Amino acid sequence: MCGRYTLRTPVETLAERFELDEYPSSISASYNIAPTQGVAAVIAEDGKRKLEMLHWGLIPSWADDPSVGNRMINARGETVSEKRSFRKAFKNHRCLVLADGFYEWQKGANGKQPYYIRMEDDSPFAFAGLWESWQNGTEIRSATIITTDANDVVAPIHNRMPVILHPEDYELWLDPDFDEKEPLTTLLKPYPAEAMEAYPVSRRANSPSNNEPSIIESVA
Numbered sequence: 567m568c569g570r571y572t573l574r575t576p577v578e579t580l581a582e583r584f585e586l587d588e589y590p591s592s593i594s595a596s597y598n599i600a601p602t603q604g605v606a607a608v609i610a611e612d613g614k615r616k617l618e619m620l621h622w623g624l625i626p627s628w629a630d631d632p633s634v635g636n637r638m639i640n641a642r643g644e645t646v647s648e649k650r651s652f653r654k655a656f657k658n659h660r661c662l663v664l665a666d667g668f669y670e671w672q673k674g675a676n677g678k679q680p681y682y683i684r685m686e687d688d689s690p691f692a693f694a695g696l697w698e699s700w701q702n703g704t705e706i707r708s709a710t711i712i713t714t715d716a717n718d719v720v721a722p723i724h725n726r727m728p729v730i731l732h733p734e735d736y737e738l739w740l741d742p743d744f745d746e747k748e749p750l751t752t753l754l755k756p757y758p759a760e761a762m763e764a765y766p767v768s769r770r771a772n773s774p775s776n777n778e779p780s781i782i783e784s785v786a
Contacts, residue, residue, distance in 0.1 A: 567640045568693065568711045568728035570774070571668035572597050572682075572782060573606055575690040580617065580664055583690060584608055584736070589617035597781055599665075600774035601639040607695055607709050608662040610740040620661075624710035625700040626651050632700055635708050641696060643714040643729055643754030647747050652710070655696035657745040662692035662736060663711050667782060669771055670724040670764075680771040681723045682782045683764040694729035694739060694754060717756035719764050730757035 574595045581589050586608065593606055604619040623635030641652045667684035685691060694712040699705055712729045720727040731739055735753050738744060765784040770776040 567713055567724075567726055568668055569601060569639060570771070571599050571665045571693075571728075573599060573665055573690075574779075575664075575666050577617070580606070580690060584617075584662065584664065584692065585615060586617050587614035590619070593619075596777060597779060598669075598771060598774050598777040602636060603774075605709055606664045607697060608664065608692070608736075608740065609659075609697055610742055615740065617664075618707065620697055621706055621708040622710075623708055624652070624655065624696060624698055625706055625708045627654070627698055627700055629700060632702075632706055632708075635700075638710050640728075641710045641712050643694075643712050643751070646696070646712055646754070647751055652696055655698050655710075656750070658742045659697050659699075660739050660742075660750075661695040661697045661709060662731065662740065663695035663709060664690060664692055665728075666690040668728060669767075670720060670727070671772075672723040677769075678772075680767050680769060681764045682767045682771070682784075683720060683723075683727075683762060685761055686763050692731050692736065694731050712754055714754055715756055717762070718759040719762045720756075720759075723764060727756060729754050732757075 577593045605622045607620045624638040625635035646652045671678040697709045716727045771781045
């Protein structure tokens with residue numbers, strides 16, 4: 567699964583890298599983004615790429631209670647196109663959830679050890695995500711992150727990892743008018759391990775209340 571990640575990259579860099587047409591003037595750096603918090607996501611709407619802050623935990627448009635989103639922070643790539651909670655969003659509400667690293671926990675004799683996983687060049691990247699609009703007097707826009715099997719970097723730590731999309735696939739993934747299942751599901755695969763690295767970090771990362779640069783430093 568993917569239950570915690572970081573976004574430290576300045577919004578101006580994100581705007582250039584992800585070819586954004588609309589984006590906030592600033593986004594606070596976060597070293598420990600957790601479910602139910604706001605996540606920076608790119609959606610395609612009105613012919614533009616927009617960066618919005620969405621609630622992490624997808625709330626289907628048909629849900630009676632928005633708290634259902636607390637259980638939908640991730641969607642499995644193997645079933646996302648068929649599962650009732652996600653299939654509508656998979657057809658025409660896909661998004662890029664922006665990140666520059668994420669955490670996974672390795673089970674050991676002394677408890678769970680957090681690892682920080684990122685690109686070797688520490689560049690920002692995009693998780694494959696879905697978004698929905700839920701309305702009951704007010705609108706809540708929410709998102710989920712799609713997961714897949716772990717690559718060789720992540721596998722010694724955890725058996726799942728978030729789907730990281732290649733830049734050349736952003737346009738297809740974001741296109742709200744494209745809904746052919748097979749080309750889209752083909753993108754839901756592990757990212758090449760040779761481009762990534764992982765290292766152990768402080769167990770202070772276990773608590774979302776700890777949100778400062780020191781928690782992504784290696785303790786190896």
